[in-house]
Amino acid sequence: MDPKSNPNEHIQLLLDEHEEILTHINELADWTEQLKEKGFPKFGELGTRVKSFRDLLAKHFKNEEQEGYFKPIFDESPGCCIMVPDFHKKHAESLCNIDNFIARLKESEHPFQSWDEALKQFDALLIDLRAHENQEIKMVQEAFKQSPS
Numbered sequence: 001m002d003p004k005s006n007p008n009e010h011i012q013l014l015l016d017e018h019e020e021i022l023t024h025i026n027e028l029a030d031w032t033e034q035l036k037e038k039g040f041p042k043f044g045e046l047g048t049r050v051k052s053f054r055d056l057l058a059k060h061f062k063n064e065e066q067e068g069y070f071k072p073i074f075d076e077s078p079g080c081c082i083m084v085p086d087f088h089k090k091h092a093e094s095l096c097n098i099d100n101f102i103a104r105l106k107e108s109e110h111p112f113q114s115w116d117e118a119l120k121q122f123d124a125l126l127i128d129l130r131a132h133e134n135q136e137i138k139m140v141q142e143a144f145k146q147s148p149s
């Protein structure tokens with residue numbers, strides 16, 4: 001068996017999982033875009049959707065923080081290791097922001113000035129997450145390009 005085939009498979013797995021997360025982000029962004037057009041507040045449904053996305057994301061972050069998940073990438077491109085502490089901090093921050101947002105959606109008197117304001121804040125969360133995931137995809141692809149396979 002080609003010793004390189006496993007790292008390559010692993011890299012593909014990483015890219016697939018990121019693709020999945022980005023697809024969810026895009027679906028949520030499309031859904032909120034439709035809500036914006038209708039102007040019809042759906043705080044409860046937004047909360048439910050954000051919560052299930054939050055759980056998926058938490059699982060993804062946990063995978064990333066685990067020893068071995070990014071390891072083949074670091075083996076190919078040791079400079080990436082420097083980024084690990086930043087990831088941990090970024091993951092914790094992102095989950096905290098999402099949790100705060102969910103908690104605010106649940107309050108009986110929503111602390112948002114308007115439904116539009118809630119959607120705007122949610123958009124900002126999605127933009128931030130998309131940037132983080134894209135940064136990771138770029139890192140994986142760069143390391144993959146550099147690998148002498």
Ligand SMILES: [Fe+2]
Pocket residue numbers: 061064087091132136
């Ligand atoms: Fe991450």
Ligand SMILES: [Fe+2]
Pocket residue numbers: 018060064132133136
């Ligand atoms: Fe990621």
